[in-house]
Structures are given as C-alpha cells and as structure tokens.
Amino acid sequence: MQELIERRCSKLLKDAVDSATTDIHIKPDKTTYTVSFRSFQSLRQVAQIPFELGDRMIAYFKYLSLLDMSEKRKPQTGSFQFPIEVHQYYFRISTLPSVLARESIVIRVMPESTARSIHELAAFRDSARLLEKLAESRQGLILLTGPTGCGKSTTLYSLLKHCNERLNRNIITLEDPVERKNDAILQIQVNERAGLSYATGLKAILRHDPDIIMIGEIRDTDTAQIAVRAALTGHLVFSTIHARHSVGSLYRLHDLGVSHEEMTQTLIAVAAQRIVPVYPEIGEDKAVHKALYEILHGERLEEALLSAKRQVPYALPESLSFAGQYREGVKIGAIEPAETSAKDYLV
Incomplete structure (x- = not known):
C-alpha cells in the first residue's frame, strides 16, 4: 500500500510540473477529495480520490515536509525537495483543518532552481x-x-x-x-x-x-x-x-x-x-x-x-x-x- 501511495504522490507532482502548475489543491468534499491545479491564475479540477487514499497521500506529503502527521486540528506549513526525472524540485505545503474533520492542503510548486533573466x-x-x-x-x-x-x-x-x-x-x-x-x-x-x-x-x-x-x-x-x-x-x-x-x-x-x-x-x-x-x-x-x-x-x-x-x-x-x-x-x-x-x- 505504501508503495502505491508513493507512486500516486510522485505522479501527482510530476503531472503538476509538466503542466506548468503553480499550486496543487487537495480539498475534502462530502464523499471524496477533489484535486485541482492552478495554472496562470486559473484553477481547474483534475481528479477526485477516495478519502482513504487521499488521507494517506496527505500524510505522505506531511512526512516529506517534516510536519506533525498526527496533528490535524491546526494549520501547518512546511516544504520538501523531490526528484522528478533528472531534476530536483522544491515544494511548499500548507495544511488547514476543515469542518469535515479532514485536512485541506495546498502544495506550491517552486520555480526552477536557476533564476531566469x-x-x-x-x-x-x-x-x-x-x-x-x-x-x-x-x-x-x-x-x-x-x-x-x-x-x-x-x-x-x-x-x-x-x-x-x-x-x-x-x-x-x-x-x-x-x-x-x-x-x-x-x-x-x-x-x-x-x-x-x-x-x-x-x-x-x-x-x-x-x-x-x-x-x-x-x-x-x-x-x-x-x-x-x-x-x-x-x-x-x-x-x-x-x-x-x-x-x-x-x-x-x-x-x-x-x-x-x-x-x-x-x-x-x-x-x-x-x-x-x-x-x-x-x-x-x-x-x-x-x-x-x-x-x-x-x-x-x-x-x-x-x-x-x-x-x-x-x-x-x-x-x-x-x-x-x-x-x-x-x-x-x-x-x-x-x-x-x-x-x-x-x-
């Protein structure tokens, strides 16, 4: 199961980078998590995932960011580095508790490591x-x-x-x-x-x-x-x-x-x-x-x-x-x- 979670998280990050996404949103609804990508100020829905899978993916992202994985009642922020193909990318994560007793997270995709002119x-x-x-x-x-x-x-x-x-x-x-x-x-x-x-x-x-x-x-x-x-x-x-x-x-x-x-x-x-x-x-x-x-x-x-x-x-x-x-x-x-x-x- 853990290997599946890591593959799903890796694919999500790669899809975001490939589509020039600036922010990944994972937000709980009544029955599922909704995954959306923000690209150039426009937010579009890309997937819906079951609660069990979404909970595990959020826990994995919190683990990568050195956040308290058991804390779901308070907002947390952190960042992590992740390899995609031959490049290292940086990501910033923000978590928020919701009234649905599940967390909403936003992952900011950091720009490439070398600043452009x-x-x-x-x-x-x-x-x-x-x-x-x-x-x-x-x-x-x-x-x-x-x-x-x-x-x-x-x-x-x-x-x-x-x-x-x-x-x-x-x-x-x-x-x-x-x-x-x-x-x-x-x-x-x-x-x-x-x-x-x-x-x-x-x-x-x-x-x-x-x-x-x-x-x-x-x-x-x-x-x-x-x-x-x-x-x-x-x-x-x-x-x-x-x-x-x-x-x-x-x-x-x-x-x-x-x-x-x-x-x-x-x-x-x-x-x-x-x-x-x-x-x-x-x-x-x-x-x-x-x-x-x-x-x-x-x-x-x-x-x-x-x-x-x-x-x-x-x-x-x-x-x-x-x-x-x-x-x-x-x-x-x-x-x-x-x-x-x-x-x-x-x-």
Missing part, C-alpha cells in the same frame, strides 16, 4: 530594461504586486540575480519559506516556532550590514514599518504586497500604517504584473506565458502618491496600463487574443 520573463523589452535600471538604485523600496500565481516571487528572484551579477553588494533575503535556493546570497527562512518572524528577522538583518534586502511579503504593520525604516537608512528593499494594481499598493501600504511622507521618501517603484500568452516571434503560432508589468515610478509615482493623499482616483496613461499594453500586443500580433475582453482578462 528578467528579459526572459517580460513580455516587452522596455519593461525588462526599466526594472533592471530600477533594481540598480542605491536605496529605497521596490514593490511587486499582483494576484496569487502571477509570478511575483519569480520576478523578485530575477531582479536579485541581476543585482548579484552586476553589483558588488551584500544581499540578504527573508522568506516564508525560501522558494529558490541561491548559494551566492544569504537567505533566511521565517520560523515562527523558533521566534523568527518577519519583524524579528528584519531587525536582525539590519544589524548584518546588508546593502540589499528582499522580504518575501509585506503582510502586517510591523513588517511594513521595518521595511520602510530599512529603506530610509540607506538600504535597497525588495518585497511583494497584495493589491490588484500598482496604484492600489499605495492604499494597501497606507492601511498597514505607512504614512504619505514615508512613501514619498522611500518608494522607488511599484510594479504590478499579470501573466499573458505571448508569441516569442511575431508570426509564430505557439504562445508561451510571459509577464506584463504595470510600473509606477518617477513622475507618475509622484502623481499617484499626491492623488492618494488627496483621496482622488488616479489612472495610469493608457500606454502604461495593463489594458493598453495588452491591446497593443494583440494589435501587433505579439500577444495571443483572449476570449474575454482585455479588462476581464487582466483583472
């Missing part, structure tokens, strides 16, 4: 060049935002790769968990059980003479304040924040206790992103998925900050917005048209 990720070269230029700033705060599964962390790792290769600076990351290991930089993993939170970890990092700090996510007031303080004291800080668009990130920061003056002094840029199907060469018939970036910086950022302070809506020029870039890409044949409108596609 921002030019490989971006749909348009101008966006890639601008992000690289912004990443070479001496100090300040650069934020990535967008929905789950849109590739924010992948972009951050790409920018860190650029900084590490082009700049002679001390780079330290604080992540929950570390999504891609890089021996060239110092990476720290949040461990709440050991008392290492984002807030306590950032305080310790500031005493370690960093030039560049990457924070996995600004998720609370303490983390936001320490990130701002780091940016104010001569460090370049990268992080992600949850907001639908670049302008929305300013309001999210305000909700987390960051003042207008602090944003004005620290923010270098806010880049929201979405994944779209792009033709590598105009005229090709097979699309690959790449990132559109809506980048708020310079005068546009100043205008948006002033509008936010006055509580007046601010809209980016059409050419810089997601919808404008999308329409232009479709017009020149670089982006595959969606069945829905550009506005619906990029929400």
Whole structure:
C-alpha cells in the first residue's frame, strides 16, 4: 500500500510540473477529495480520490515536509525537495483543518532552481530594461504586486540575480519559506516556532550590514514599518504586497500604517504584473506565458502618491496600463487574443 501511495504522490507532482502548475489543491468534499491545479491564475479540477487514499497521500506529503502527521486540528506549513526525472524540485505545503474533520492542503510548486533573466520573463523589452535600471538604485523600496500565481516571487528572484551579477553588494533575503535556493546570497527562512518572524528577522538583518534586502511579503504593520525604516537608512528593499494594481499598493501600504511622507521618501517603484500568452516571434503560432508589468515610478509615482493623499482616483496613461499594453500586443500580433475582453482578462 505504501508503495502505491508513493507512486500516486510522485505522479501527482510530476503531472503538476509538466503542466506548468503553480499550486496543487487537495480539498475534502462530502464523499471524496477533489484535486485541482492552478495554472496562470486559473484553477481547474483534475481528479477526485477516495478519502482513504487521499488521507494517506496527505500524510505522505506531511512526512516529506517534516510536519506533525498526527496533528490535524491546526494549520501547518512546511516544504520538501523531490526528484522528478533528472531534476530536483522544491515544494511548499500548507495544511488547514476543515469542518469535515479532514485536512485541506495546498502544495506550491517552486520555480526552477536557476533564476531566469528578467528579459526572459517580460513580455516587452522596455519593461525588462526599466526594472533592471530600477533594481540598480542605491536605496529605497521596490514593490511587486499582483494576484496569487502571477509570478511575483519569480520576478523578485530575477531582479536579485541581476543585482548579484552586476553589483558588488551584500544581499540578504527573508522568506516564508525560501522558494529558490541561491548559494551566492544569504537567505533566511521565517520560523515562527523558533521566534523568527518577519519583524524579528528584519531587525536582525539590519544589524548584518546588508546593502540589499528582499522580504518575501509585506503582510502586517510591523513588517511594513521595518521595511520602510530599512529603506530610509540607506538600504535597497525588495518585497511583494497584495493589491490588484500598482496604484492600489499605495492604499494597501497606507492601511498597514505607512504614512504619505514615508512613501514619498522611500518608494522607488511599484510594479504590478499579470501573466499573458505571448508569441516569442511575431508570426509564430505557439504562445508561451510571459509577464506584463504595470510600473509606477518617477513622475507618475509622484502623481499617484499626491492623488492618494488627496483621496482622488488616479489612472495610469493608457500606454502604461495593463489594458493598453495588452491591446497593443494583440494589435501587433505579439500577444495571443483572449476570449474575454482585455479588462476581464487582466483583472
């Protein structure tokens, strides 16, 4: 039976990797577990499995992640490494108890171990060049935002790769968990059980003479304040924040206790992103998925900050917005048209 469980789990992980899945969902229903894959922000059901088999598969994934296999009443998080064909992949697991007395789990498929160049990720070269230029700033705060599964962390790792290769600076990351290991930089993993939170970890990092700090996510007031303080004291800080668009990130920061003056002094840029199907060469018939970036910086950022302070809506020029870039890409044949409108596609 155990050999069967291991084969089923291995096949599930391989199927996820082969289909460019970002998250595997195993959720209990009334009579079975439903297995779904999230790919490029879309969730699709791929299988239903009996409770007995699902319970054993969940237990096996918890075993791989060094989680407490007997604990089913509390949420747990962990990560594990697993070989698929000739490559090693990293996976992050999150468990939640449900009212059905069974656990729901989500397994995040980590990106490949080697970070790709921002030019490989971006749909348009101008966006890639601008992000690289912004990443070479001496100090300040650069934020990535967008929905789950849109590739924010992948972009951050790409920018860190650029900084590490082009700049002679001390780079330290604080992540929950570390999504891609890089021996060239110092990476720290949040461990709440050991008392290492984002807030306590950032305080310790500031005493370690960093030039560049990457924070996995600004998720609370303490983390936001320490990130701002780091940016104010001569460090370049990268992080992600949850907001639908670049302008929305300013309001999210305000909700987390960051003042207008602090944003004005620290923010270098806010880049929201979405994944779209792009033709590598105009005229090709097979699309690959790449990132559109809506980048708020310079005068546009100043205008948006002033509008936010006055509580007046601010809209980016059409050419810089997601919808404008999308329409232009479709017009020149670089982006595959969606069945829905550009506005619906990029929400």
